[in-house]
Amino acid sequence: MKTGSTADIGRREFLGRAAWAVTAAAMGGAAKAAPAPGEASLVGFVAPKLEKIRVGVIGVGGRGSGAVRRLCKVPGVEVTAVCDLIEDRAKKGQDMVKKAGFREPKAFAGPEGYKRLCESGLVDAVHINTNWTSHAEIALYSLKCAIHTFVEVPGVRSIDEAWAVVETAEKNRCHCMMLSNCCYDEDAMTLINAAHAGILGELMHGESCYLHETRDRQGQAFLSREKIFSSLAALIDHTGMCYCVHPLAPISLAMNINRGDRLDYLVSVGSKGFAWQEFARRKFGPDAPVSKISFEANDFNTTTISTVNGKTIELRQCNNCPMPYTRFYSIYGFNGTIATQSRGLQPSMRVAIEKTLGGGVKSFLEGKELDAFKEKYRSALWKKTGDTAKKVGGHGGMDYLMDLRWSHCIRNGLPLDMSVYDFATWSSIFELSERSVRNRSQAQDIPDFTRGAWKTTPPGGLL
Ligand SMILES: NC(=O)c1ccc[n+]([C@@H]2O[C@H](COP(=O)([O-])OP(=O)(O)OC[C@H]3O[C@@H](n4cnc5c(N)ncnc54)[C@H](O)[C@@H]3O)[C@@H](O)[C@H]2O)c1
Numbered sequence: 019m020k021t022g023s024t025a026d027i028g029r030r031e032f033l034g035r036a037a038w039a040v041t042a043a044a045m046g047g048a049a050k051a052a053p054a055p056g057e058a059s060l061v062g063f064v065a066p067k068l069e070k071i072r073v074g075v076i077g078v079g080g081r082g083s084g085a086v087r088r089l090c091k092v093p094g095v096e097v098t099a100v101c102d103l104i105e106d107r108a109k110k111g112q113d114m115v116k117k118a119g120f121r122e123p124k125a126f127a128g129p130e131g132y133k134r135l136c137e138s139g140l141v142d143a144v145h146i147n148t149n150w151t152s153h154a155e156i157a158l159y160s161l162k163c164a165i166h167t168f169v170e171v172p173g174v175r176s177i178d179e180a181w182a183v184v185e186t187a188e189k190n191r192c193h194c195m196m197l198s199n200c201c202y203d204e205d206a207m208t209l210i211n212a213a214h215a216g217i218l219g220e221l222m223h224g225e226s227c228y229l230h231e232t233r234d235r236q237g238q239a240f241l242s243r244e245k246i247f248s249s250l251a252a253l254i255d256h257t258g259m260c261y262c263v264h265p266l267a268p269i270s271l272a273m274n275i276n277r278g279d280r281l282d283y284l285v286s287v288g289s290k291g292f293a294w295q296e297f298a299r300r301k302f303g304p305d306a307p308v309s310k311i312s313f314e315a316n317d318f319n320t321t322t323i324s325t326v327n328g329k330t331i332e333l334r335q336c337n338n339c340p341m342p343y344t345r346f347y348s349i350y351g352f353n354g355t356i357a358t359q360s361r362g363l364q365p366s367m368r369v370a371i372e373k374t375l376g377g378g379v380k381s382f383l384e385g386k387e388l389d390a391f392k393e394k395y396r397s398a399l400w401k402k403t404g405d406t407a408k409k410v411g412g413h414g415g416m417d418y419l420m421d422l423r424w425s426h427c428i429r430n431g432l433p434l435d436m437s438v439y440d441f442a443t444w445s446s447i448f449e450l451s452e453r454s455v456r457n458r459s460q461a462q463d464i465p466d467f468t469r470g471a472w473k474t475t476p477p478g479g480l481l
Pocket of ligand 1: 148
Protein backbone atom coordinates (compact mmCIF):
# COMPACT_ATOMS: atom_id res chain seq x y z
CA MET A 19 0.00 0.00 0.00
CA LYS A 20 1.00 3.60 -0.39
CA THR A 21 2.87 5.22 2.45
CA GLY A 22 0.31 7.96 2.91
CA SER A 23 1.49 11.27 1.51
CA THR A 24 0.25 14.28 3.39
CA ALA A 25 -2.09 14.89 0.45
CA ASP A 26 -3.52 11.39 0.90
CA ILE A 27 -4.09 12.04 4.54
CA GLY A 28 -5.87 15.30 3.84
CA ARG A 29 -8.10 13.42 1.44
CA ARG A 30 -8.83 10.71 4.00
CA GLU A 31 -9.64 13.35 6.56
CA PHE A 32 -12.06 14.90 4.12
CA LEU A 33 -13.70 11.62 3.24
CA GLY A 34 -13.97 10.80 6.93
CA ARG A 35 -16.38 8.02 7.67
CA ALA A 36 -16.92 7.07 4.06
CA ALA A 37 -13.20 6.45 3.62
CA TRP A 38 -13.18 4.29 6.73
CA ALA A 39 -15.99 2.17 5.37
CA VAL A 40 -13.99 1.55 2.18
CA THR A 41 -10.88 0.81 4.21
CA ALA A 42 -12.83 -1.64 6.31
CA ALA A 43 -13.86 -3.61 3.28
CA ALA A 44 -10.45 -3.42 1.67
CA MET A 45 -8.29 -4.18 4.69
CA GLY A 46 -10.33 -6.00 7.28
CA GLY A 47 -7.84 -7.80 9.45
CA ALA A 48 -6.12 -9.06 6.34
CA ALA A 49 -2.60 -10.27 6.93
CA LYS A 50 0.13 -8.25 5.27
CA ALA A 51 3.25 -9.70 3.83
CA ALA A 52 6.49 -9.46 5.79
CA PRO A 53 8.41 -6.22 5.20
CA ALA A 54 10.19 -5.94 1.86
CA PRO A 55 14.02 -5.99 1.88
CA GLY A 56 15.20 -2.59 3.07
CA GLU A 57 12.05 -2.31 5.18
CA ALA A 58 13.09 -4.89 7.74
CA SER A 59 11.08 -5.21 10.91
CA LEU A 60 11.74 -2.72 13.68
CA VAL A 61 11.09 -5.29 16.43
CA GLY A 62 13.92 -4.78 18.95
CA PHE A 63 15.20 -1.89 16.85
CA VAL A 64 18.21 -0.05 18.26
CA ALA A 65 19.08 3.30 16.70
CA PRO A 66 22.66 4.59 16.61
CA LYS A 67 23.52 6.00 20.03
CA LEU A 68 23.27 9.74 20.51
CA GLU A 69 25.13 11.38 23.37
CA LYS A 70 22.81 14.37 23.28
CA ILE A 71 19.33 14.31 21.77
CA ARG A 72 18.17 17.48 20.04
CA VAL A 73 14.40 17.61 20.31
CA GLY A 74 11.83 19.66 18.44
CA VAL A 75 8.56 20.15 20.29
CA ILE A 76 5.66 20.54 17.87
CA GLY A 77 2.49 21.99 19.38
CA VAL A 78 3.03 24.23 22.39
CA GLY A 79 -0.50 24.34 23.80
CA GLY A 80 -1.50 22.79 27.14
CA ARG A 81 0.33 19.51 26.80
CA GLY A 82 3.20 20.85 24.70
CA SER A 83 4.08 23.54 27.27
CA GLY A 84 4.34 20.78 29.87
CA ALA A 85 6.54 18.80 27.50
CA VAL A 86 8.92 21.73 26.97
CA ARG A 87 9.16 22.25 30.72
CA ARG A 88 9.85 18.55 31.38
CA LEU A 89 12.27 18.01 28.54
CA CYS A 90 14.41 20.87 29.85
CA LYS A 91 14.93 18.74 32.96
CA VAL A 92 15.79 15.47 31.21
CA PRO A 93 19.53 14.76 31.19
CA GLY A 94 21.06 14.60 27.71
CA VAL A 95 18.10 16.29 26.02
CA GLU A 96 18.08 19.78 24.55
CA VAL A 97 15.01 21.41 23.08
CA THR A 98 16.54 22.96 19.98
CA ALA A 99 13.34 23.86 18.14
CA VAL A 100 9.73 24.63 18.95
CA CYS A 101 6.77 24.95 16.65
CA ASP A 102 3.13 25.92 16.81
CA LEU A 103 0.49 27.02 14.36
CA ILE A 104 0.25 30.14 16.50
CA GLU A 105 3.36 32.29 16.57
CA ASP A 106 2.89 33.47 20.17
CA ARG A 107 2.84 29.89 21.41
CA ALA A 108 6.02 29.03 19.56
CA LYS A 109 7.54 32.15 21.12
CA LYS A 110 6.30 31.04 24.55
CA GLY A 111 8.08 27.70 24.06
CA GLN A 112 11.23 29.53 23.05
CA ASP A 113 11.08 31.65 26.22
CA MET A 114 10.54 28.61 28.44
CA VAL A 115 13.69 26.96 27.11
CA LYS A 116 15.74 30.15 27.53
CA LYS A 117 14.46 30.59 31.08
CA ALA A 118 15.51 27.03 31.86
CA GLY A 119 19.07 28.10 31.01
CA PHE A 120 19.46 26.64 27.53
CA ARG A 121 20.29 28.24 24.18
CA GLU A 122 17.32 29.83 22.50
CA PRO A 123 15.64 27.18 20.34
CA LYS A 124 14.60 28.09 16.82
CA ALA A 125 10.90 28.86 16.62
CA PHE A 126 8.71 27.80 13.69
CA ALA A 127 5.11 28.89 13.22
CA GLY A 128 2.22 28.49 10.81
CA PRO A 129 0.71 25.46 9.08
CA GLU A 130 3.97 24.52 7.33
CA GLY A 131 6.14 25.27 10.37
CA TYR A 132 6.54 21.60 11.29
CA LYS A 133 7.91 20.83 7.82
CA ARG A 134 10.53 23.53 8.13
CA LEU A 135 11.41 22.27 11.60
CA CYS A 136 11.89 18.72 10.30
CA GLU A 137 14.04 19.95 7.41
CA SER A 138 16.10 22.33 9.55
CA GLY A 139 18.76 19.79 10.53
CA LEU A 140 18.30 21.03 14.11
CA VAL A 141 16.56 17.99 15.59
CA ASP A 142 17.14 14.26 16.11
CA ALA A 143 13.66 13.70 17.53
CA VAL A 144 10.27 15.38 17.48
CA HIS A 145 7.78 15.40 20.34
CA ILE A 146 4.34 15.91 18.78
CA ASN A 147 1.80 17.57 21.09
CA THR A 148 -0.65 18.89 18.54
CA ASN A 149 -4.35 18.09 18.31
CA TRP A 150 -5.40 14.66 17.09
CA THR A 151 -6.27 15.75 13.58
CA SER A 152 -2.67 16.62 12.71
CA HIS A 153 -0.80 13.73 14.38
CA ALA A 154 -0.65 11.55 11.26
CA GLU A 155 0.37 14.29 8.87
CA ILE A 156 3.17 15.54 11.12
CA ALA A 157 4.39 12.10 12.23
CA LEU A 158 4.62 10.84 8.66
CA TYR A 159 6.56 13.92 7.65
CA SER A 160 9.08 13.61 10.47
CA LEU A 161 9.49 9.87 9.82
CA LYS A 162 10.13 10.57 6.15
CA CYS A 163 12.87 12.93 7.31
CA ALA A 164 14.28 9.99 9.35
CA ILE A 165 13.67 11.76 12.65
CA HIS A 166 12.71 9.76 15.77
CA THR A 167 9.05 10.53 16.31
CA PHE A 168 7.17 10.64 19.61
CA VAL A 169 3.46 11.24 19.32
CA GLU A 170 0.93 12.16 21.97
CA VAL A 171 -2.06 9.92 22.56
CA PRO A 172 -4.21 8.74 20.83
CA GLY A 173 -1.63 8.44 18.05
CA VAL A 174 -3.12 8.31 14.58
CA ARG A 175 -6.77 7.66 13.87
CA SER A 176 -7.18 5.20 11.04
CA ILE A 177 -5.82 1.88 9.95
CA ASP A 178 -4.42 3.37 6.74
CA GLU A 179 -2.55 5.94 8.79
CA ALA A 180 -1.30 3.29 11.22
CA TRP A 181 0.09 1.16 8.36
CA ALA A 182 1.65 4.25 6.80
CA VAL A 183 3.42 5.03 10.07
CA VAL A 184 4.74 1.45 10.37
CA GLU A 185 5.98 1.35 6.79
CA THR A 186 7.54 4.80 6.90
CA ALA A 187 9.34 4.11 10.17
CA GLU A 188 10.63 0.78 8.82
CA LYS A 189 11.82 2.36 5.60
CA ASN A 190 13.57 5.27 7.31
CA ARG A 191 14.92 3.21 10.23
CA CYS A 192 13.76 5.40 13.04
CA HIS A 193 11.70 5.08 16.19
CA CYS A 194 8.05 5.98 16.37
CA MET A 195 6.62 5.72 19.87
CA MET A 196 3.30 6.61 21.42
CA LEU A 197 3.76 9.00 24.34
CA SER A 198 1.76 6.63 26.53
CA ASN A 199 2.53 8.17 29.91
CA CYS A 200 0.15 5.83 31.78
CA CYS A 201 2.57 2.95 31.17
CA TYR A 202 4.93 4.76 33.57
CA ASP A 203 2.36 5.11 36.35
CA GLU A 204 4.01 3.65 39.46
CA ASP A 205 1.30 1.12 40.34
CA ALA A 206 0.73 0.18 36.71
CA MET A 207 4.44 -0.60 36.40
CA THR A 208 4.28 -2.73 39.56
CA LEU A 209 1.33 -4.62 38.08
CA ILE A 210 3.21 -5.13 34.80
CA ASN A 211 6.33 -6.39 36.61
CA ALA A 212 4.30 -8.81 38.76
CA ALA A 213 2.43 -10.14 35.73
CA HIS A 214 5.71 -10.60 33.84
CA ALA A 215 7.25 -12.38 36.83
CA GLY A 216 4.49 -14.99 36.54
CA ILE A 217 3.06 -14.42 40.02
CA LEU A 218 -0.47 -14.66 38.61
CA GLY A 219 0.28 -17.79 36.58
CA GLU A 220 -1.26 -17.89 33.14
CA LEU A 221 -3.24 -14.72 32.54
CA MET A 222 -6.90 -14.78 31.53
CA HIS A 223 -8.25 -11.28 31.44
CA GLY A 224 -7.24 -7.63 31.70
CA GLU A 225 -9.64 -4.87 32.58
CA SER A 226 -9.14 -1.17 32.49
CA CYS A 227 -10.94 2.12 32.42
CA TYR A 228 -10.28 5.76 31.79
CA LEU A 229 -12.93 7.93 33.43
CA HIS A 230 -12.04 11.58 33.23
CA GLU A 231 -14.67 14.27 33.41
CA THR A 232 -13.56 16.89 30.90
CA ARG A 233 -16.83 18.74 30.28
CA ASP A 234 -15.64 21.85 32.02
CA ARG A 235 -12.41 21.85 30.05
CA GLN A 236 -14.46 21.25 26.93
CA GLY A 237 -16.66 24.13 28.05
CA GLN A 238 -13.63 26.38 27.77
CA ALA A 239 -12.78 24.77 24.46
CA PHE A 240 -16.30 25.51 23.26
CA LEU A 241 -15.50 29.17 23.68
CA SER A 242 -12.64 28.89 21.24
CA ARG A 243 -13.17 27.91 17.61
CA GLU A 244 -9.53 27.05 17.44
CA LYS A 245 -9.96 24.11 19.77
CA ILE A 246 -13.33 22.87 18.73
CA PHE A 247 -12.08 22.47 15.22
CA SER A 248 -9.05 20.53 16.37
CA SER A 249 -9.06 17.46 18.68
CA LEU A 250 -12.72 17.82 19.51
CA ALA A 251 -13.60 17.91 15.84
CA ALA A 252 -12.96 14.18 15.80
CA LEU A 253 -15.86 13.66 18.16
CA ILE A 254 -18.36 15.44 15.97
CA ASP A 255 -18.22 12.85 13.19
CA HIS A 256 -16.73 9.83 14.91
CA THR A 257 -17.76 7.46 17.64
CA GLY A 258 -16.41 4.32 19.29
CA MET A 259 -13.49 4.35 21.69
CA CYS A 260 -11.65 7.44 20.56
CA TYR A 261 -9.11 7.62 23.39
CA CYS A 262 -8.15 4.05 24.13
CA VAL A 263 -4.46 4.40 24.91
CA HIS A 264 -4.74 5.34 28.58
CA PRO A 265 -6.73 2.21 29.41
CA LEU A 266 -5.23 -0.16 26.84
CA ALA A 267 -1.49 0.47 26.77
CA PRO A 268 -0.49 -0.67 30.32
CA ILE A 269 -2.74 -3.75 30.08
CA SER A 270 -1.33 -4.50 26.66
CA LEU A 271 2.23 -4.43 28.01
CA ALA A 272 1.27 -6.51 31.07
CA MET A 273 -0.29 -9.14 28.78
CA ASN A 274 2.69 -9.16 26.39
CA ILE A 275 0.69 -8.02 23.38
CA ASN A 276 2.94 -8.00 20.29
CA ARG A 277 5.38 -10.09 22.36
CA GLY A 278 4.06 -13.67 22.10
CA ASP A 279 0.40 -12.73 21.81
CA ARG A 280 -1.47 -10.14 19.77
CA LEU A 281 -4.86 -8.46 19.62
CA ASP A 282 -7.14 -10.54 17.40
CA TYR A 283 -10.58 -8.91 17.24
CA LEU A 284 -12.82 -6.53 19.16
CA VAL A 285 -16.44 -5.75 19.80
CA SER A 286 -17.53 -2.31 20.91
CA VAL A 287 -20.74 -0.82 22.25
CA GLY A 288 -21.42 2.72 23.34
CA SER A 289 -24.13 4.85 24.88
CA LYS A 290 -25.62 7.54 22.65
CA GLY A 291 -23.74 10.81 22.64
CA PHE A 292 -25.87 13.58 24.08
CA ALA A 293 -23.88 15.00 26.98
CA TRP A 294 -21.51 17.36 25.15
CA GLN A 295 -24.39 19.17 23.50
CA GLU A 296 -26.56 19.19 26.59
CA PHE A 297 -23.69 20.68 28.55
CA ALA A 298 -23.19 23.44 25.96
CA ARG A 299 -26.92 24.23 25.88
CA ARG A 300 -27.12 24.63 29.62
CA LYS A 301 -23.83 26.47 29.97
CA PHE A 302 -24.03 28.82 26.98
CA GLY A 303 -27.73 28.86 26.17
CA PRO A 304 -29.59 27.06 23.40
CA ASP A 305 -28.88 29.75 20.82
CA ALA A 306 -25.11 29.80 21.23
CA PRO A 307 -23.47 28.49 18.02
CA VAL A 308 -21.58 25.85 19.98
CA SER A 309 -24.84 24.47 21.36
CA LYS A 310 -25.90 23.62 17.82
CA ILE A 311 -23.00 21.24 17.30
CA SER A 312 -23.96 17.66 17.98
CA PHE A 313 -21.32 15.06 18.73
CA GLU A 314 -21.63 11.52 17.48
CA ALA A 315 -19.07 10.20 19.94
CA ASN A 316 -20.40 7.75 22.51
CA ASP A 317 -20.67 9.26 25.96
CA PHE A 318 -19.66 5.93 27.47
CA ASN A 319 -17.90 3.30 25.44
CA THR A 320 -17.07 -0.29 26.33
CA THR A 321 -14.76 -2.24 24.04
CA THR A 322 -13.82 -5.87 24.53
CA ILE A 323 -10.86 -7.42 22.78
CA SER A 324 -9.93 -11.06 22.29
CA THR A 325 -6.30 -12.00 21.78
CA VAL A 326 -4.95 -14.70 19.50
CA ASN A 327 -3.96 -16.75 22.58
CA GLY A 328 -7.54 -16.59 23.86
CA LYS A 329 -7.23 -13.91 26.55
CA THR A 330 -9.66 -11.03 26.84
CA ILE A 331 -9.31 -7.32 27.58
CA GLU A 332 -12.17 -5.06 28.56
CA LEU A 333 -11.81 -1.29 28.19
CA ARG A 334 -14.13 1.47 29.32
CA GLN A 335 -13.94 5.16 28.60
CA CYS A 336 -16.09 8.12 29.57
CA ASN A 337 -15.35 11.84 29.66
CA ASN A 338 -18.82 13.28 29.87
CA CYS A 339 -20.33 12.75 33.28
CA PRO A 340 -19.38 14.10 36.67
CA MET A 341 -17.03 11.62 38.33
CA PRO A 342 -13.64 11.62 40.02
CA TYR A 343 -10.69 11.02 37.69
CA THR A 344 -10.16 7.28 37.65
CA ARG A 345 -7.87 4.95 35.82
CA PHE A 346 -7.87 1.40 36.98
CA TYR A 347 -6.02 -1.62 35.72
CA SER A 348 -6.85 -5.18 36.75
CA ILE A 349 -5.29 -8.42 35.67
CA TYR A 350 -6.75 -11.85 36.37
CA GLY A 351 -4.75 -15.07 36.18
CA PHE A 352 -4.80 -18.71 37.24
CA ASN A 353 -3.14 -17.87 40.57
CA GLY A 354 -4.79 -14.61 41.47
CA THR A 355 -5.66 -11.01 40.76
CA ILE A 356 -4.02 -7.61 40.87
CA ALA A 357 -6.06 -4.43 40.64
CA THR A 358 -4.72 -0.90 40.77
CA GLN A 359 -6.59 2.35 40.85
CA SER A 360 -4.74 5.51 40.05
CA ARG A 361 -5.32 9.11 41.04
CA GLY A 362 -8.60 10.87 41.62
CA LEU A 363 -9.72 8.42 44.18
CA GLN A 364 -6.87 7.52 46.50
CA PRO A 365 -4.32 5.48 44.55
CA SER A 366 -4.68 1.93 45.71
CA MET A 367 -3.63 -1.58 44.86
CA ARG A 368 -5.41 -4.81 45.69
CA VAL A 369 -3.67 -8.13 45.35
CA ALA A 370 -5.02 -11.61 45.96
CA ILE A 371 -2.79 -14.62 45.35
CA GLU A 372 -3.79 -18.22 45.98
CA LYS A 373 -1.31 -19.92 48.29
CA THR A 374 -2.35 -23.55 47.88
CA LEU A 375 -4.01 -24.99 44.82
CA GLY A 376 -7.77 -25.03 45.35
CA GLY A 377 -7.42 -22.99 48.53
CA GLY A 378 -8.95 -19.96 46.85
CA VAL A 379 -8.53 -16.50 48.27
CA LYS A 380 -10.63 -15.13 51.08
CA SER A 381 -9.18 -11.62 51.18
CA PHE A 382 -6.82 -9.23 49.50
CA LEU A 383 -3.30 -8.78 50.86
CA GLU A 384 -3.13 -6.16 53.57
CA GLY A 385 -0.62 -4.24 55.66
CA LYS A 386 2.93 -5.58 55.63
CA GLU A 387 2.12 -8.35 53.16
CA LEU A 388 0.83 -5.85 50.62
CA ASP A 389 3.77 -3.50 51.25
CA ALA A 390 6.21 -6.36 50.73
CA PHE A 391 4.47 -7.32 47.48
CA LYS A 392 4.58 -3.75 46.19
CA GLU A 393 8.23 -3.37 47.10
CA LYS A 394 9.16 -6.67 45.48
CA TYR A 395 7.64 -5.75 42.13
CA ARG A 396 8.17 -1.98 42.31
CA SER A 397 9.64 -0.58 39.15
CA ALA A 398 13.41 -0.06 39.16
CA LEU A 399 12.82 3.21 37.34
CA TRP A 400 10.58 4.45 40.16
CA LYS A 401 13.00 3.20 42.81
CA LYS A 402 15.86 5.06 41.20
CA THR A 403 14.22 8.20 39.89
CA GLY A 404 10.79 8.39 41.52
CA ASP A 405 11.65 11.28 43.83
CA THR A 406 12.95 13.43 40.98
CA ALA A 407 9.97 12.45 38.85
CA LYS A 408 7.55 13.56 41.55
CA LYS A 409 9.37 16.89 41.86
CA VAL A 410 9.34 17.53 38.12
CA GLY A 411 5.73 16.38 38.04
CA GLY A 412 3.45 15.77 35.10
CA HIS A 413 0.68 13.38 36.18
CA GLY A 414 2.48 12.64 39.42
CA GLY A 415 5.85 12.07 37.72
CA MET A 416 4.93 9.50 35.07
CA ASP A 417 5.28 12.05 32.25
CA TYR A 418 8.84 12.81 33.28
CA LEU A 419 9.74 9.11 33.60
CA MET A 420 8.38 8.45 30.12
CA ASP A 421 10.63 11.13 28.60
CA LEU A 422 13.55 10.10 30.77
CA ARG A 423 13.19 6.50 29.65
CA TRP A 424 12.97 6.92 25.85
CA SER A 425 15.84 9.39 25.89
CA HIS A 426 17.90 7.03 28.06
CA CYS A 427 17.27 4.21 25.58
CA ILE A 428 18.36 6.29 22.60
CA ARG A 429 21.41 7.64 24.41
CA ASN A 430 22.46 4.15 25.47
CA GLY A 431 21.64 2.17 22.34
CA LEU A 432 18.70 0.24 23.78
CA PRO A 433 15.35 -0.66 22.19
CA LEU A 434 12.46 1.51 23.35
CA ASP A 435 9.83 0.17 25.76
CA MET A 436 7.09 0.63 23.17
CA SER A 437 7.52 -0.02 19.47
CA VAL A 438 6.00 1.37 16.32
CA TYR A 439 3.89 -1.82 16.25
CA ASP A 440 2.40 -0.96 19.65
CA PHE A 441 1.81 2.53 18.28
CA ALA A 442 -0.10 1.18 15.28
CA THR A 443 -2.02 -1.46 17.25
CA TRP A 444 -3.25 1.02 19.84
CA SER A 445 -4.03 3.63 17.19
CA SER A 446 -6.14 1.16 15.21
CA ILE A 447 -8.73 0.81 18.01
CA PHE A 448 -10.15 4.23 17.11
CA GLU A 449 -11.35 3.13 13.68
CA LEU A 450 -12.14 -0.49 14.58
CA SER A 451 -14.28 0.37 17.61
CA GLU A 452 -16.16 2.91 15.53
CA ARG A 453 -16.87 0.32 12.84
CA SER A 454 -18.10 -2.09 15.51
CA VAL A 455 -20.34 0.50 17.23
CA ARG A 456 -21.86 1.49 13.90
CA ASN A 457 -22.58 -2.15 13.07
CA ARG A 458 -24.39 -3.34 16.18
CA SER A 459 -21.14 -4.39 17.84
CA GLN A 460 -20.07 -6.62 14.99
CA ALA A 461 -16.63 -8.14 15.63
CA GLN A 462 -13.75 -6.37 13.86
CA ASP A 463 -10.42 -8.02 13.10
CA ILE A 464 -7.38 -6.17 14.38
CA PRO A 465 -4.51 -6.11 11.88
CA ASP A 466 -1.21 -7.74 12.76
CA PHE A 467 1.04 -4.74 12.33
CA THR A 468 4.09 -6.87 13.24
CA ARG A 469 3.36 -9.12 10.24
CA GLY A 470 4.02 -12.27 12.22
CA ALA A 471 6.94 -10.99 14.31
CA TRP A 472 4.79 -11.06 17.48
CA LYS A 473 5.26 -14.85 17.51
CA THR A 474 9.01 -14.63 18.06
CA THR A 475 9.24 -11.37 20.00
CA PRO A 476 10.20 -12.22 23.59
CA PRO A 477 7.76 -11.31 26.37
CA GLY A 478 8.58 -8.78 29.07
CA GLY A 479 9.77 -5.24 28.91
CA LEU A 480 9.61 -2.01 30.88
CA LEU A 481 11.42 -2.12 34.22
N1 LIG B 1 -1.02 11.93 27.74
C1 LIG B 1 -1.80 12.75 28.42
O1 LIG B 1 -1.98 12.58 29.62
C2 LIG B 1 -2.44 13.87 27.68
C3 LIG B 1 -3.08 14.89 28.40
C4 LIG B 1 -3.66 15.95 27.68
C5 LIG B 1 -3.58 15.96 26.29
N2 LIG B 1 -2.96 14.95 25.64
C6 LIG B 1 -2.83 14.94 24.18
O2 LIG B 1 -1.95 15.99 23.82
C7 LIG B 1 -2.34 16.53 22.56
C8 LIG B 1 -2.51 18.03 22.68
O3 LIG B 1 -3.55 18.31 23.60
P1 LIG B 1 -3.67 19.76 24.29
O4 LIG B 1 -4.69 19.62 25.33
O5 LIG B 1 -2.31 20.25 24.64
O6 LIG B 1 -4.26 20.62 23.10
P2 LIG B 1 -4.05 22.19 22.88
O7 LIG B 1 -5.10 22.60 21.90
O8 LIG B 1 -3.95 22.89 24.18
O9 LIG B 1 -2.62 22.29 22.18
C9 LIG B 1 -2.36 21.86 20.88
C10 LIG B 1 -1.41 22.84 20.25
O10 LIG B 1 -1.01 22.32 18.99
C11 LIG B 1 -0.98 23.40 18.06
N3 LIG B 1 -1.12 22.83 16.71
C12 LIG B 1 -2.22 22.24 16.17
N4 LIG B 1 -1.94 21.85 14.91
C13 LIG B 1 -0.67 22.19 14.66
C14 LIG B 1 0.18 22.06 13.54
N5 LIG B 1 -0.25 21.51 12.40
N6 LIG B 1 1.45 22.51 13.64
C15 LIG B 1 1.91 23.09 14.78
N7 LIG B 1 1.14 23.26 15.87
C16 LIG B 1 -0.13 22.81 15.81
C17 LIG B 1 -2.16 24.27 18.48
O11 LIG B 1 -2.01 25.59 17.98
C18 LIG B 1 -2.03 24.20 20.00
O12 LIG B 1 -1.18 25.21 20.51
C19 LIG B 1 -3.60 15.77 22.14
O13 LIG B 1 -3.25 14.72 21.29
C20 LIG B 1 -4.13 15.22 23.43
O14 LIG B 1 -4.88 14.07 23.24
C21 LIG B 1 -2.39 13.92 26.31
